Amino acid sequence: MSFVDSANITLFGKGDTLHQQVLASFPLCDLTEEDLSQNPQFCKLLVSLAQHVDSTGLTLPLKTELDKAEQKLQSHRRNWLRSQGLFLALKEMIQEHCVRKHYSTVPPDQNMFYETMEKCLLVVQCVRMLDPSSTTDKEQPNILGLEPQQVLQLMPSEKNVQRMQRGLPKELEKHLKKKCLSLLCYCHPEWENDSENLKCTKLSHLAGQVDKDKKRTESLKESVLEKTVLLQRQTRLYLSELIKCIKLLQTLILDHRLKIQTDLDKKKLDYFEGKCDLVVQKIKSELVDIQLDTYTPDAISAHRKMRENLESELKSCQEEKQHVEFKLASFELLGKEFQALAEEYSKLRQQIEMKNWALKEFTQYKNK
Incomplete structure (x- = not known):
């Protein structure tokens, strides 16, 4: 063994734990300890690769670049989720206002506030759709031939917009507070009857609790993934052992079936012979019972008398027959x-x- 191989094995451990450590370093590979033991050179190759790649098969520089790209993506995603969440919250506020108008009377200033906010959202949404981004073709014709400046002219008056902007933080805070309290009661239904101040106090711990539940869920997912990989390996091992047992069982059946079958046939033959003899004896016994029931002593004596009479008549008939035959013989002589x-x-x-x-x-x- 070379110095590099010794160093790699020293890095990973010694003895029987080497194969387990190699398998742990490459969990996505469909390998078993038997595969590694039968291919030691391949095992050495995996030990060397483990120093340059991670468990997913990516090289360390590529993993670093991927982490930076992931962080940048997460930053853009947070910004987009923040703006999208705000946009959806404003739309929910407008929808709730429309529902309230159908069931109760709304003050004029509040009605003006929501109408101004709705118009602003619609204009901004249309401008965003008309304004080409850096990823689209800038020479593509606009929808209905409209320009963003033409749509901006539909904005409410500046006075109404400023008034709406001044009251928006308070209304938005009230709406978000209501949603947060609803979320708190959903997570903890037993807190629904608590006072609003107590709910607000408990609400400050909700983010930490949700984060803790999220981490616990991720930890459970990782544990489930590890157990799944382990279960797959054990399943493959179990199937291989089961196949070996089936082959051994087939061999035993093929080797010993004829001998066992001969003994079994002999025992079956003896059994059927004994059963046949028993049936014959039972038939004879039934015949004797029938004869005993049919021929009573009186019937036997009567049959004897009838037999004697029939024998005497037969004797006389035979004598008469002889006499007639004698006469016929004498007549034939004439x-x-x-x-x-x-x-x-x-x-x-x-x-x-x-x-x-x-x-x-x-x-x-x-x-x-």
């Missing part, structure tokens, strides 16, 4: 001539039965 005689005999039997049925019907009809 040949085709006997078959023709059997058919003729069958026809004669049918005719005899038909005539017997007709005779029976005829006899029944005759008896009736």
Whole structure:
């Protein structure tokens, strides 16, 4: 390490605090301690730059010029705000006077005072609009072809203007005092019922209190900004660690999922086999219960008797079948001539039965 590097590190500190001090010197940079530790040369560069630039990245001479320009701008801004505030206060006084005229009778001198002030404000405003500034084009034609001198001729009489100027400080002070007391009551509603003298006494401390609140607000803003930067860094660190954990979890799942899945499938198979056996046993038990409810001892004995009768009838039918089959076999031995005689005999039997049925019907009809 060179002498310059040693001096820079000595300037910023030693050990683990170097990275924190570099990050504090460049809060707007999206860096982490891991980035600085992985790039030591870049860290040395930032240490060297911290001696020549501020936390926003501006060089020291440019920062000095920027501060002077800021002071000059603040001075012009204060002057403009002073004149603008006075102008708005005068317009509010005129508006309040117009409202009072509609609800109450106003003395003639007071009415003349506000009319003169309103005309003066309008003339001055028009002259300001007609008078080109140093930033505008002086050759640009005036509005409606008017010149500032022509508008100044519309000013009220000098006597009325002087009278208005003499009474203006008192009226303006009264108006501003009223607004200040309203502001005081807005900031502290509990002081609204106090006397006017007490309010004026408390009003002298209002500026200091507002300034204190403003400084406290700015301090809170800076604290919030610092906490926001810290939160962003911690969020990035948390996300990086979370990504690492997710990758590790994915690796564990891919490595052990098959083994775990096999064991799980085996346990599920054993479970379903046991459940199937249980269902089969339950079905058998239900069948036995149904049989017990259906076949009582009396029904079983009756079924046995019916079975015996059916078996005896079946036996007799089988014997009769054998006897008939024997006769048929003997008839088949006689040949085709006997078959023709059997058919003729069958026809004669049918005719005899038909005539017997007709005779029976005829006899029944005759008896009736």
